[in-house]
Amino acid sequence: MSSTEHNSLAPVEDGTRLPVANPGLGEHVERYTDADPAAARRAYLQVLTLFGLVPVLAIAFVVVYFAVPQHLWVPLLGTQWPLNSLLLGLTGGLAVLFIGLGAVHWARQLMSDHEMVEQRHPASSDTATREAFAEKVHAGVMDAGVSRRGMLLGSLGGALGILAVPALVSLADMGPWPTAAVRRETIEKTLWTEGEVVVNDVNARPLRPEDLEIGQLVNAEPASLFDLHGVDYMTEKAKSPLIVVRMDPNRIQIPESRRDWQVGGILAYSKICTHVGCPITLWEQQTHHVLCPCHQSTFDLGNSGVVVFGPAARSLPQLPLRVNADGYLVAQSDFTVPVGPSFFERDSHNDYVEGDQ
Amino acid sequence: MARPADVVPTPAAPEPRDTTGASAAPPQRTMPRGTTWLDERMGLAKIGKAGLRKVFPDHWSFLLGEIALYSFIVLLITGIFLTIWFRPSMAEIEYTGTYELMRGRHVSEAFASALDISFDVRGGLLVRQIHHWAALLFVAAITAHMLRVFFTGAFRKPREINWLIGVGLMATSLIAGFSGYSLPDDLLSGTGLRFVDGLIRSIPVVGTWLEFFVFGGQFPGELLISRLYMVHILLVPAVILGLISAHLALVVYHKHTQFPGPGRTEANVVGYPLFPVYMAKAGGFFFIVFGALILMAATMSINQVWLYGPYNPAAVTAGSQPDWYMGWLEGALRLIPPGWESHWGNTTWTWSVFLPGVGLMGLLFTVLALWPFVEAKLLGDTSEHHLLDRPRNAPTRTALGVAGMTCYGMFWLNGANDIIATQFNVSLNAVTMSIRVLVFVMPVIAFFVTKRICLSLQRADRERVLHGSESGVLVRDPAGGYAEGHAPISQGEAFTLTQHKQYEPLEASETEDEHGVRRRDPNAVSGFTARMSRWFVGDDVRKPTAAELEEAHHHEDASDDDMPRQLV
Structure with missing residues (x-):
């Protein structure tokens, strides 16, 4: 819409806009x-x-x-x-x-403080300038010949646009492609395997069931984590940590399918929150709740790790435990579902839902 | 600076002072020494003639944008110092510096160099802390500046593009802050990156791919710090510098807005010249901002990474908080009730992270970017505005702004729900559940309260213009009644209170002509626009018209005969 008629900055001196006349700048008051x-x-x-x-x-x-x-x-x-x-x-x-x-x-x-007045000009150009501008644009368009040879601009636009493809493709190596096969070996897998020994995360000592009192929580890692270094160590440490708790088996609910995942009330859960992946830390011994300090997702470890509060949407993955021949706690397998925060391709049907058997 | 306390009655409109200083017919000046050389090469005299005595208006709220600009310059200066020492590498090394508690620990090079800057580079700790404080101030000043521009209507035509540039600057400043605070690779910043990983993953369809591309594989990988370093010291500062240049160029082109007052019109700008007044004031203010930041850094410790220790994906501390400008998103994430996730086929849609994280941010910046155009549409206003609105004179806009701030504030409060719970000994769950309700309720309350306050202030202005100010002198008349005399206000004040434009709600235009044919008029007002327009300005209190003023004066003259005019 043309708004030339609105572009005058002269004050509207009619009675509605200005019921009181502008008295002009006040007298200068000396400091x-x-x-x-x-x-x-x-x-x-x-x-x-x-x-x-x-x-x-x-x-x-x-x-x-x-x-x-x-x-x-x-x-x-x-x-x-x-x-x-x-x-x-x-x-x-x-x-x-x-x-x-x-x-x-x-x-x-000390500097002069006399107010000064400067006139404004409308942001837009005046009619003559606009006409001159239109004339120049026209002359340029004529010189370029784009009106007679109509394909020129379209083909140039297409040629420039297609350059986005090689530019974007050149970024394709920024990281490995998370295809199904890659995901299975990376974000859907941890160090836990059949027989992997559960060790204390600070001193790397294996855990025996008798080391744990009822109500005790131990942060644990797979023993093989301590053989890793640098990026491998950090990457696995971001997925494999466990919280191992011992609860009175008669005071918690253990579904039929998970009856043999525990050793005398000792259960192991992923320490990585299913919300955005913070390590869950705060343990309430009496309620069996564990709370993530980042966004306060709260999980009930006495009920297969279901969410009882906060933004997390999925239960904490539980790791099936058993005792090996030497009497140490070991894993029966990897987690049955991917640990950590959700991702688009994650098949979330196998996570424990309240009421599952 | 000195402003007239009162206005002389009806002066002739003063001649605009000549801004080139030539009106006093001074003796012919010669070019100052040394400037001829530059003039011959780049036309210095032409630039200086146009710009040296450019007039800027004065108001404290105009300093907010300056603070943002100056803290950015401080960030550049201190950032250069930090890059001399910082090593953006996630490679594992043994820390051998002087901080006893960490010696011998295996940490990333980035963390080790952050400790070196803090303990082994003289002045390093000070500069690190200036940099961090300046970053916090930068985002805070941008936010305050943006609120000032919003509430005074400075975004209106012809400044919409500059508003959009400002929105871009705000978004970029968040990236600048976040990428910077993630660099030291300490426990707190690593936890922040863990959150970013979860946030990126939550994006439907492409999330996992983005995660692998950003991190170079699985979290945390070994590439992220060096990539963020590039973003933090090259990409984002370049974008910010470009946007700031455009922002300032447009300020110069449009000339600064000014508050209404005697002598101020849409067609002029009243204030003080760039040279020397604003060179001294604005230049001096840079040193004040810089000096204040140095003193803050010297006396207020911030981001003590050595206490947090190196990043460990299996550890986090209670009370972990991001820098303040991320607090509202953090709060929004904490606010979500359990179970916001859809499992369709073999896919997972994580609304609980995507909506508060990506969605809210997108919503905020979309609303901000669209607002100037929405408002112009509702007002049917295509004129230029250089006089600022007093917030009360745009009651619905002001109320919307306060409602938005309240909503932001509720999210922000929830970002500290754990701190609130521990400090005030209340249940964390109760705090969170209350804010889940308050985040919707409080903005509505804030809207209505603010709007009513604005309308009352408008009404008070109207009363003041029509009947003058209360004199505080009670007079008993012979019959025993009491009355308080009103003193007329100065013409300058009356002008200030009545100069704003009175908007009428738009009427829906006829959609069909007399033959029942639909009109095709690009300027047609739809019924919806008309209803929204009525909602937007329909309640505004009408300012007095010239006729009403006239009548009020007659009324006073007639009834106040026994009221001595000396009360004035």
Whole structure:
């Protein structure tokens, strides 16, 4: 829509828009520094003082940099302060601040403060300019010949557009492609296999059932995790951690299908939250609830890990446990479902749902 | 600066002061020394003639955008220092620096270098903390600036494009902040990345592919920190610099908006010249912002990564919080009740992460981007605006803005639901469940309360213009009654209170002509637009017309005969 008629910035001086006439700029009111030479001189000295303190502080900064030991922490106001950093900040910060305060003080007190009026111009061009512009566009279009040879622009657009394909394809190696086969070996798999020993996640010692009291929770890892290093270690550690809990078997619900997944009330669950993958940490011994500190998804470990609160949508995966010949807790297999947060291709039908047998 | 406390009665409209300073017929000046050389090469005199005495209006709220700009410059300066030392690598090394508690531990190079900057580079800790504080201030100042622009209507024509650039800047600043705080590879930032992994995965259809492409395989992989580093120090700053340049260029082209007041019109800008006043004030303000940030960094410890330790995918601490600007998304995620996930065929649609994470962010920026055009449509307004709205004079807009802020605030509050629960000894579940309701209820309450406050303020303005201000002097008349005299307000104030445009709700246009043929009129107003328009401006309190003012004066003259005018 053409809006040329609206582009005049002249004020609408009709009775509806402006019931009270614009009285124009008010009279200039003098500041103390305008009226009183002593006040002006005071302000002048204040500005000079602010600027004059800057070199002093700058030198102090350099002295602190070299003279104050880097690793000296001093107690002050009930906490420990890194002295070097603190003094560098105080000297440097005040130096910078004083430049600013001096400049603003100068502008506010000493520079002329007569208000000035500048006329605005509409953002748009006037009619003559628009016509001239249209003329130039027309001349350019004629020179380019695009109106006579209609395919030129279309083919150029198509040629430029298709360049997006090679540009995007060149990014195809940013990571491995998560095809079904790749997913099975990566995000749908952990280190747990038949016979993998459950070890304490801090000291890597294998766990025996008799080490666990009722109500006790141990963070555990597969023994083979500690053979890994670098990226492999981190990647597996993001999927394999366990929480191993011992509960009174008579006070929890164990579905028929999972009756032999536990050892005398010792159950193992994935420690990785099914919401966005934080490691679940906070254990409530009496309710058998475990809570994720990131978004407070709460799972009932006494009921196959179903969600009782918070944004998680799926039960915590449970790891089938048994005891090996040496009397240590081991896994019967990998998790029966992928651990961690949901992804599009995840088949979520096998997760435990409240009421399953 | 000094502003007139009152206005002299009916002055002749003052001659605009000549901004080139030539009106006093000064002696012919010669070019300052050294400038001729530049003028011969780049036309310095032409640029300076046009720009040196450019007038900017004065208001404290105009400083908010400046704070954003200056904290960005501080980020660039301190960021350069940090890149000298930071090593963006996830390779595992043994920490050998001076921090005793971590010595001998196997950590990533990124984390080790973050510790080195904190403990072994002189001034490094200070610069790291300036950088982090400046990042928080950057996003905060952008947010406050955007709210100022919204509530004063500074986004209206011709500034819609600059508003869009601002929305882009805000979105980019979030990426800048998040990519930066993920770099040290400490426990807290790693937990944040774990969340990002879950967020990316939740995107329907392409989520897993994006996850593998971003992380170079499974989480956490070994590529992410170096990739984020590129994003943080090259890609995002380049985009921000480009957008800021365009933002400022448009501010210069449009000239700054100004608040209404005596002598201020849609066609002028009243204020002080760039040279020397704003060079000193704005330049000085950069040093004030920088100085304040240095002092904050010196005295307020932030992001003590050495206490959190290196990232460990199997550990997290209670009370983990993201930087403040991510808090509302964090709160939205925490708010979702269990079970928001669909399992269709062999696929999983994770609404519980996708909707609050990706969806809310998209919603916020879409609404922000569309608003100027929606409002212009509802007002049928195609004129240029250079005088700012007082928020009360756009009651529905102001109420919507406050409702939006309240909704954001509720999400944000829930981002700290665990802290609220532990600090106030209340049930975490009760806090979360209350906010699940409040996030819908509070914005509605805020809308109506704000709108009523705005309308009352409009009504008070109207009263003040018509009947003057209460003098505070009670007079007893001979019959024993009491009355309070009203003192007329100055013409300047009356003008300020009445200069705004009074919008009428749009009427739906006839959709058929007299022959029953549908009109094809691109400017037609649909019934829906007309209803929305009535909702948007229909309740506005009408400002007094010239006739009403006239009548009010007559009324006062007639009834206040025994009221001494000296009360004025």
